[in-house]
Amino acid sequence: MYNGYSSNGAPVPASVSERPAVLLGETPLTLQDFQAILTDHARIELADSALQRVESSYRFLRKFATGKLIYGVNxxxxxxxxxxIADADLNDLQYNLIRSHCTGLGNLLPPQETKALMLSRLCNFMRGYSGIHTDLVYLLRELINRDVLPCVYEHGGVGASGDLVQLAHLALALIGEGEVLYKGRIELAADAFRQEGLRPLTIHFREGLALLNGTSAMSGIGVVNLLEARKLLNWSVALSATINQLVEAYDDSISHELNSVKPHEGQAAIAGLLRELNQGSSLVRSREQVLYREENLGADYLKDKVQEYYSVRCVPQILGPVLDTFRQAEKVVLNEVASVNDNPVIDFENENVYHGGNFHGDYVSLEMDKLKVAFTKLAMLGERQLNYLLNDKLNQKLPPFINAGKLGLNFGLQGMQFTATSTVAECQSLCTPVYVHSIPNNNDNQDIVSMGTNAAVMARKVLHNAAEVxxxxxxxxMQAIDCLGHAERLSPRCYGLYQKVRSVFPQVVADQPHFFNLRKVTALIKSEDLGLL
Structure with missing residues (x-):
C-alpha cells in the first residue's frame, strides 16, 4: 500500500514512521544524509535541542522588537x-511579500531538487537564528516526509537577497496557496493539505521574510548536482580503467611512484583507484616485461607503442583536478546548507539583531561554475577515449567504428560519435562563468548579485550532458571488449561493469536504432554510484 511518491517518482511506504530517520539540528548534514533522504526515502526528525533554539529565537525577537525599528519586521x-509599517499591518506585510514575489517562470525544478531546497531551508532554520515560530519547521518536516513538494520554477532568482522568487513559491505552498507536486501530479496546495490532514502555516511574526531570504534554492540544486557528479566521476574512472585493460596499456602511468612525486591529492586518489580496478586483470602490462627485454634492443622500429595516447595515459592528471573540484564544491555547498543566511540574523544568545548580507550566494555560484568546467573536461576525456576506440588508425586493434558487422555495409557505432561530439560541444558552450555575470536590479539596491541559482541550473545541464556522453x-x-574477446581477462570489478552495461545494451552487429538502449545506459549511469569515491 502506498500513499505518496519519492522525489525521483518512485512510490514510498505508506507509513512514514517505518522509514529510517535522519536527525536534523545536531550536526551538519553530509552528502550521504542527503542521499538517504532524497533517494533512499529516509524520513527526517528534528532534534529537541535545536527546536529549543528555534523557540528561544522567536521569543527573543518578539520581545526585542518592541519599540524598535527592525528591517522586515516593521x-x-x-x-x-x-x-x-503600522502594527495593524505587520502580518499582511509578510503575506504580501510572499505573494508578490511568486513570479517564477521556466521549467519546474525536478522533484528531487525541490525536496533538497526544502531540506536546505529547514537546516538553516534549525540553527535557531531566524526568529520564526516552531510551526514553520514542523510543517516543513511534514511536507518533506510526505513528499508534498511546492511547484518551484527555474527562472527568477538572482541569488543576492537570497533566492527570493524560488523561495517565495515554497512559502506560497506553506501558507496553503499555489500548487504542489503530490502523488505524481500537480495539485492545489490547499487540496493536498486537506488530503494529508495538514494545516497551512499561519504567519506569526517574520516567517515570510525568513523563508525568502536565503540561498536554499541554489544550495539544494547544488547538492543534487554533487550527488550526480559523484556517480559520473566513478563511471569515468571505471571506464578509464577498463580501457587501460582492453588496450593492454603499461602500468607505470598509474603507479604510486610516478604519481606521488606530483603532490596533488586528486591525482594520487585517481591513480590509486585505477590500480585497484586493475587488480586481477591479465591484460595490463609491465614495461619491464615488454620493452626492457633484450630482443627489443636491436629493433629499429617497435610495433608496440612505447607510450599510450594522452586520453589513456594521463587519466590521473586529467581526472585528478575533477576530483579536487568536486571535493571543494562538496565542502562549500554543505557549508552553505549548514549556514545562517537570513537577514537580519536574530541572535538570542547575545540579545541582538544583526543586519548584513549572509543571503548572498557567491560561494555556491563560484563552485557551480567550477563544477561545470571540471565535468565538461570529464566529458571531453570520455569523447577522446571514444574517438580512440572508434578510429582504427589510432588504436590499431579494432575495426573502424568497432564494427562487428560487414565493413561498408554496416556502420557499427559511427552514428553515436556524432551525438557525443555535439553534446560535448554544448557543454563547452555552457562553460561561460555565471559567477562574474551580475546585473543590478531592485532599484539598484541589489547592485551586485551572484546569479547562483542560474549557475546551479547550468551545472545540472552540463552534468546531464556528461552522463549521455x-x-x-x-x-x-563494451563493444571493444567483445570485439577483442577480452571479457574474461578483465579485472573482476571491470568485468562487473561490463555485465551492468551489457544487461541493458547488447553487442551491436546489425544496424538498428540505438537511442532506446542509449537512454537505458544513461539511466544506469545516473542511478548506479559504483561506490568508488
Whole structure:
C-alpha cells in the first residue's frame, strides 16, 4: 500500500514512521544524509535541542522588537525599507511579500531538487537564528516526509537577497496557496493539505521574510548536482580503467611512484583507484616485461607503442583536478546548507539583531561554475577515449567504428560519435562563468548579485550532458571488449561493469536504432554510484 511518491517518482511506504530517520539540528548534514533522504526515502526528525533554539529565537525577537525599528519586521523590504509599517499591518506585510514575489517562470525544478531546497531551508532554520515560530519547521518536516513538494520554477532568482522568487513559491505552498507536486501530479496546495490532514502555516511574526531570504534554492540544486557528479566521476574512472585493460596499456602511468612525486591529492586518489580496478586483470602490462627485454634492443622500429595516447595515459592528471573540484564544491555547498543566511540574523544568545548580507550566494555560484568546467573536461576525456576506440588508425586493434558487422555495409557505432561530439560541444558552450555575470536590479539596491541559482541550473545541464556522453562511451568500451574477446581477462570489478552495461545494451552487429538502449545506459549511469569515491 502506498500513499505518496519519492522525489525521483518512485512510490514510498505508506507509513512514514517505518522509514529510517535522519536527525536534523545536531550536526551538519553530509552528502550521504542527503542521499538517504532524497533517494533512499529516509524520513527526517528534528532534534529537541535545536527546536529549543528555534523557540528561544522567536521569543527573543518578539520581545526585542518592541519599540524598535527592525528591517522586515516593521519596515518595508529592499528599497522600500525606509517606510515604517503600522502594527495593524505587520502580518499582511509578510503575506504580501510572499505573494508578490511568486513570479517564477521556466521549467519546474525536478522533484528531487525541490525536496533538497526544502531540506536546505529547514537546516538553516534549525540553527535557531531566524526568529520564526516552531510551526514553520514542523510543517516543513511534514511536507518533506510526505513528499508534498511546492511547484518551484527555474527562472527568477538572482541569488543576492537570497533566492527570493524560488523561495517565495515554497512559502506560497506553506501558507496553503499555489500548487504542489503530490502523488505524481500537480495539485492545489490547499487540496493536498486537506488530503494529508495538514494545516497551512499561519504567519506569526517574520516567517515570510525568513523563508525568502536565503540561498536554499541554489544550495539544494547544488547538492543534487554533487550527488550526480559523484556517480559520473566513478563511471569515468571505471571506464578509464577498463580501457587501460582492453588496450593492454603499461602500468607505470598509474603507479604510486610516478604519481606521488606530483603532490596533488586528486591525482594520487585517481591513480590509486585505477590500480585497484586493475587488480586481477591479465591484460595490463609491465614495461619491464615488454620493452626492457633484450630482443627489443636491436629493433629499429617497435610495433608496440612505447607510450599510450594522452586520453589513456594521463587519466590521473586529467581526472585528478575533477576530483579536487568536486571535493571543494562538496565542502562549500554543505557549508552553505549548514549556514545562517537570513537577514537580519536574530541572535538570542547575545540579545541582538544583526543586519548584513549572509543571503548572498557567491560561494555556491563560484563552485557551480567550477563544477561545470571540471565535468565538461570529464566529458571531453570520455569523447577522446571514444574517438580512440572508434578510429582504427589510432588504436590499431579494432575495426573502424568497432564494427562487428560487414565493413561498408554496416556502420557499427559511427552514428553515436556524432551525438557525443555535439553534446560535448554544448557543454563547452555552457562553460561561460555565471559567477562574474551580475546585473543590478531592485532599484539598484541589489547592485551586485551572484546569479547562483542560474549557475546551479547550468551545472545540472552540463552534468546531464556528461552522463549521455559517458553512456555512448560505455557502449563503445563494451563493444571493444567483445570485439577483442577480452571479457574474461578483465579485472573482476571491470568485468562487473561490463555485465551492468551489457544487461541493458547488447553487442551491436546489425544496424538498428540505438537511442532506446542509449537512454537505458544513461539511466544506469545516473542511478548506479559504483561506490568508488
Amino acid at each position: 519596515t518595508g523590504f529592499g528599497p522600500m525599507a525606509q517606510y515604517k 559517458l553512456a555512448i562511451h560505455a557502449v563503445a568500451v
